[in-house]
Amino acid sequence: MPASERPPAPERIPAAERREQILAAASRVFGEHGYAGATTDQVAQAAGISQPYVVRMFGSKENLFLEVLQRALHRLLDAFRVTLADGADEDAATLGQRLGEAYADLITDRGILLSLMQAFLLGNDPAIGAAARSGMLEVYRLLREEAGLSAESTVDFLAHGMLFNTLVAMRMPDDLERGDAAATELLQCSFRSKLDLVLGAMSRGAE
Amino acid sequence: MPASERPPAPERIPAAERREQILAAASRVFGEHGYAGATTDQVAQAAGISQPYVVRMFGSKENLFLEVLQRALHRLLDAFRVTLADGADEDAATLGQRLGEAYADLITDRGILLSLMQAFLLGNDPAIGAAARSGMLEVYRLLREEAGLSAESTVDFLAHGMLFNTLVAMRMPDDLERGDAAATELLQCSFRSKLDLVLGAMSRGAE
DNA sequence: GATTGAGGTAATCGGATGATTACAAGGGGA
DNA sequence: TCCCCTTGTAATCATCCGATTACCTCAATC
Numbered sequence: 001m002p003a004s005e006r007p008p009a010p011e012r013i014p015a016a017e018r019r020e021q022i023l024a025a026a027s028r029v030f031g032e033h034g035y036a037g038a039t040t041d042q043v044a045q046a047a048g049i050s051q052p053y054v055v056r057m058f059g060s061k062e063n064l065f066l067e068v069l070q071r072a073l074h075r076l077l078d079a080f081r082v083t084l085a086d087g088a089d090e091d092a093a094t095l096g097q098r099l100g101e102a103y104a105d106l107i108t109d110r111g112i113l114l115s116l117m118q119a120f121l122l123g124n125d126p127a128i129g130a131a132a133r134s135g136m137l138e139v140y141r142l143l144r145e146e147a148g149l150s151a152e153s154t155v156d157f158l159a160h161g162m163l164f165n166t167l168v169a170m171r172m173p174d175d176l177e178r179g180d181a182a183a184t185e186l187l188q189c190s191f192r193s194k195l196d197l198v199l200g201a202m203s204r205g206a207e
Numbered sequence: 208m209p210a211s212e213r214p215p216a217p218e219r220i221p222a223a224e225r226r227e228q229i230l231a232a233a234s235r236v237f238g239e240h241g242y243a244g245a246t247t248d249q250v251a252q253a254a255g256i257s258q259p260y261v262v263r264m265f266g267s268k269e270n271l272f273l274e275v276l277q278r279a280l281h282r283l284l285d286a287f288r289v290t291l292a293d294g295a296d297e298d299a300a301t302l303g304q305r306l307g308e309a310y311a312d313l314i315t316d317r318g319i320l321l322s323l324m325q326a327f328l329l330g331n332d333p334a335i336g337a338a339a340r341s342g343m344l345e346v347y348r349l350l351r352e353e354a355g356l357s358a359e360s361t362v363d364f365l366a367h368g369m370l371f372n373t374l375v376a377m378r379m380p381d382d383l384e385r386g387d388a389a390a391t392e393l394l395q396c397s398f399r400s401k402l403d404l405v406l407g408a409m410s411r412g413a414e
Numbered sequence: 415g416a417t418t419g420a421g422g423t424a425a426t427c428g429g430a431t432g433a434t435t436a437c438a439a440g441g442g443g444a
Numbered sequence: 445t446c447c448c449c450t451t452g453t454a455a456t457c458a459t460c461c462g463a464t465t466a467c468c469t470c471a472a473t474c
Contacts, residue, residue: 032331036244123378124239137389151396162369170339171330182344189358
């Protein structure tokens with residue numbers, strides 16, 4: 001039989017590397033559609049593999065989401081810690097601004113902040129809700145104890161982060177092109193210097 | 208045949224009234240589980256009727272969610288307008304605080320703020336995303352034009368509203384009973400005077 | 415060259431779920 | 445009385461989706 005009749009052999013990749021590919025793909029898919037709205041087949045297609053492989057590697061869809069959540073939290077905490085190490089002994093105001101920039105930088109991988117946000121809305125799910133609460137508190141403690149922000153500053157910081165996530169999740173920047181005055185003002189005042197970064201990341205993400 | 212063998216006739220209620228019952232039930236169910244995670248059967252059971260009746264009255268699950276979203280937006284805008292009418296000619300600070308209280312009061316019906324928040328995360332859905340963006344801008348315009356807040360104050364207000372929604376959605380107040388120091392501080396600083404209101408509403412909602 | 419374990423898929427199953435259909439019962443008007 | 449509109453349900457359908465099973469195929473090792 002001629003070789004052309006046989007389908008090309010699938011690319012074989014070490015499990016650890018494949019795992020990270022799947023997690024990255026799952027972050028995007030879960031971030032866009034939410035936990036319940038996303039399917040393991042969408043994740044598989046985004047990662048370029050078959051659906052059963054996704055399920056087998058992570059055991060279950062819920063488990064996959066939990067690992068996506070842990071990965072997102074880890075990236076977020078890492079980004080903050082790098083920022084803290086970079087500029088020690090700053091005053092609270094500049095530190096807050098630089099943390100905000102580090103946070104906004106995470107948007108270059110849209111999946112991270114969006115799947116985090118999706119997890120936050122799943123408080124009713126026993127496993128996911130517990131992990132989400134624990135993660136939020138971990139972030140809070142980092143800002144309070146390691147960064148040394150006051151309770152008020154920390155809450156302010158978190159609040160603007162949640163608005164940031166929400167505006168990105170609802171694809172509000174898409175309205176910018178429609179020239180809506182309120183949308184323009186809201187986005188400019190929310191994102192400030194990070195507006196260009198966000199716009200770039202979102203138009204790239206649309207493909 | 209004895210009457211006891213026949214099932215009791217279902218209660219007949221005017222369509223308009225039944226409609227509101229379903230919308231109220233759907234708000235709670237969608238708020239807890241999200242759009243994709245909720246089922247029309249859960250809504251039906253919460254409203255005390257059969258699943259086909261839910262679908263037939265609203266045409267489709269998506270349509271039901273869109274009406275839940277409009278209802279939530281309407282309640283929110285109404286609450287703000289009542290607050291504005293109540294205390295005209297206040298300074299910006301007190302007005303902002305009173306609007307915040309009006310917002311927090313909506314938590315007595317948990318479904319409103321949570322289904323709103325769920326809609327915000329569905330920016331990728333064509334119909335729901337468009338309605339969510341339009342709703343957010345309507346709120347923004349009310350705060351800017353009717354309430355007369357500055358752009359900065361409005362964004363601050365929205366940011367703390369999003370944090371409020373997020374903490375409620377993730378059931379963070381449940382952690383209060385575990386005595387976690389970070390959770391206590393975060394909640395006290397986020398909710399302030401509204402903490403008792405929120406705790407009351409959430410323990411009542413748990414049933 | 416045989417063996418074996420790791421990386422991967424095709425086929426399929428079973429349950430869940432949104433939607434449709436057909437039907438029932440009550441009640442008000444002609 | 446008869447009709448028919450409104451309010452409602454039971455039964456069922458078609459589809460989707462997560463999970464399982466069985467199998468394939470390299471590459472390294474002996």
